[in-house]
Amino acid sequence: MELLYQKLRQFLTVATILFISTFKTNAQPPLFNQWETNMTTWGDYWGVYLETYDPPTNGGMNEQNGIYYDAQRIYFQIADYTGQEEPWNTHAQEAERVYRVYLDARFNYNGTIPWYVHGWRRFSHGIMTDAQRTGDAISVEGVVRMRDNGAFANVLTTSYRESWHSERRSREIAYMVSSHINAEKFGHARQQEALAHYVTMSMRHLDEWITETYVDPIHRLAPFMVALTAEALIEFYEWEIENGRDPSVLFTHPSVLYNPTRTITEALTEVAHHMRYTATVESGINIGKLMWVDDMGGSNPNWNDEGGSGYSALRYESINNANPAPVLNMLIAPLYAWVFKQTTDIDYINIGDKLWEAGVATTNIGWNTKIYNQNYRWSFDYVKWRNEGMQILNINEVTENGITIYPNPVREILTVNNKGQVFKSYKIYNTIGQVVQFSSSFNDSKINISPLTSGIYFVKITSQSGKTVTKKIVKE
Numbered sequence: 001m002e003l004l005y006q007k008l009r010q011f012l013t014v015a016t017i018l019f020i021s022t023f024k025t026n027a028q029p030p031l032f033n034q035w036e037t038n039m040t041t042w043g044d045y046w047g048v049y050l051e052t053y054d055p056p057t058n059g060g061m062n063e064q065n066g067i068y069y070d071a072q073r074i075y076f077q078i079a080d081y082t083g084q085e086e087p088w089n090t091h092a093q094e095a096e097r098v099y100r101v102y103l104d105a106r107f108n109y110n111g112t113i114p115w116y117v118h119g120w121r122r123f124s125h126g127i128m129t130d131a132q133r134t135g136d137a138i139s140v141e142g143v144v145r146m147r148d149n150g151a152f153a154n155v156l157t158t159s160y161r162e163s164w165h166s167e168r169r170s171r172e173i174a175y176m177v178s179s180h181i182n183a184e185k186f187g188h189a190r191q192q193e194a195l196a197h198y199v200t201m202s203m204r205h206l207d208e209w210i211t212e213t214y215v216d217p218i219h220r221l222a223p224f225m226v227a228l229t230a231e232a233l234i235e236f237y238e239w240e241i242e243n244g245r246d247p248s249v250l251f252t253h254p255s256v257l258y259n260p261t262r263t264i265t266e267a268l269t270e271v272a273h274h275m276r277y278t279a280t281v282e283s284g285i286n287i288g289k290l291m292w293v294d295d296m297g298g299s300n301p302n303w304n305d306e307g308g309s310g311y312s313a314l315r316y317e318s319i320n321n322a323n324p325a326p327v328l329n330m331l332i333a334p335l336y337a338w339v340f341k342q343t344t345d346i347d348y349i350n351i352g353d354k355l356w357e358a359g360v361a362t363t364n365i366g367w368n369t370k371i372y373n374q375n376y377r378w379s380f381d382y383v384k385w386r387n388e389g390m391q392i393l394n395i396n397e398v399t400e401n402g403i404t405i406y407p408n409p410v411r412e413i414l415t416v417n418n419k420g421q422v423f424k425s426y427k428i429y430n431t432i433g434q435v436v437q438f439s440s441s442f443n444d445s446k447i448n449i450s451p452l453t454s455g456i457y458f459v460k461i462t463s464q465s466g467k468t469v470t471k472k473i474v475k476e
Helices: 004-018 030-051 071-082 088-104 122-134 137-148 158-163 167-185 192-213 223-242 264-278 328-342 346-362 369-376 381-395
Strands: 297-299 302-304 402-407 413-417 423-429 437-438 446-448 455-463 468-475
Touching: 030 088, 030 346, 030 423, 071 122, 071 369, 071 381, 088 137, 088 302, 088 381, 122 137, 122 167, 122 346, 137 167, 158 264, 167 192, 167 223, 223 264, 264 328, 264 346, 328 346, 328 369, 328 381, 346 381, 346 455, 369 381, 369 437, 402 455, 402 468
Parallel strands: none
Antiparallel strands: 297 302, 402 413, 413 446, 423 437, 423 455, 455 468
C-alpha cells in the first residue's frame, strides 16, 4: 500500500512539471530570507570557530560547542544549497576533524573495537557524504564503523533488543536506522534482520507516543525526540520507495518482536496530529495543559505559556520541564512538511510554518554550535517537502477520494459532489494558511463563497468517515 501510494505521488509530481499552473502563493515559509541569511552568516562564523577549536581528547564531547547534531552534514548541505563549494567544504572538513578526535578516543571495554560511539552521538550522514565526495579512506571505513560499532549496534542480542523497544531509547535507535541506510547508500549490502528490528522499534516508539501506553514507566513525550525518530523513518521510507520496495515489508520480518499496525505515513501523521492537538503535560505545574502553545509569553530563554509574543512552539517535554521550547522548533517542523506532502492536508503546513516562523525569529543561533546545528540539521528538507506539497495541491483540482468540486474558477456557489459520502465539515484557507470560512456541520452540497474576495483559496472537506480532501480553487 505504501508503494502504491507513493507511485501515485510520483505521478502527480511529474504531472506538476508538465502542467504547472500560474498559481503564486507564499512560495516559501515565513522569514525565509532570514533563515537563509542566518544559515550562511552564522554557518561561516561557526565554521571558522571550528578551525581553532581543540576538542576533548579523553573520549568525551563538548556538545554545546562542537559538532553535535552533525556539523559536517550541515556544511555539505549548505554547499549543495548555495552551489558554492567554499568555504563550506573546508568547514565540513574541520567538523570532521573535531568529530574524529572523539571517535578515535572511543574503544570498547577491552580496547579491541574502535569508534565505539555513544548511541546519541552517532552521526553517520556527514561521514558517509565525505566518503562519497572525497573517497577519504578513514571516512570510507567509517561508514561501516558507524553502523557496526558502538552502543546499540548489536540488536540481535535478545537481552538488549527487548529493552530497546522503550521510547527512552528512541534517539539511539533512530540513529541506528540512519546508519544502516547510509551504509546501504554507500554500497554496502543490507543487514536485513538487524534493520527490521531497528525500524520496527522506531515504529513502536511512535506507537507509545500516540497511544501514551509506554513500555517503561520512566518515559516522556519530548517532541524533538519524536522528530528525530520521524527523520530516520522518513529516510528509510524514501530510500525504500527510491529502490522500488514497499516500506512496510520489514514490519512482518519473522524475528521482530513487534509488528506495527500502522504504515509509516499513518503513524507519522497520527503523531504529528497528536502533538499539536491532543498531547498534554503529565505532571508538574502545567499538568493537563496542551503540549502545543499557540502564543508564547516571556522571551528567550525564559519562555512561558502566558501569551503575548505571537509565536508558537511545543513544550520541551511532557513531564519536568514543560515550558515551550522554540529553540527546538526547526528540528520538529520538517515532520509537518513531510506529512503535508503525503496527505496534502494544509493543516500540517500551517502548523509547520508556525513552528518555522517562531524558530527563525526567536532562536539565538549565535549562542553555540549545537543550537545552530539543530536549526539546520534537516530544515533544508522542510523547504523541499513544503514546495513539493504545494505543487501537488496545485494540480489536485478535480477529483480525489471520490469527491469532485466544481466549478473552478468559481464566482459564488461551489458545488461538492459527494459520490455517496456524508460530509461532516469544511474549512476554507487563504494562501497564508488562515481559515477564512468554515462550517462544522456541513451536510449540503453547496458552499456559498460570494463573501470572499477574489483570489486563490484551499478548501478542505472532511467526511463522516474521517476522509479529507483539500482542493485549490480560484475565486473570481
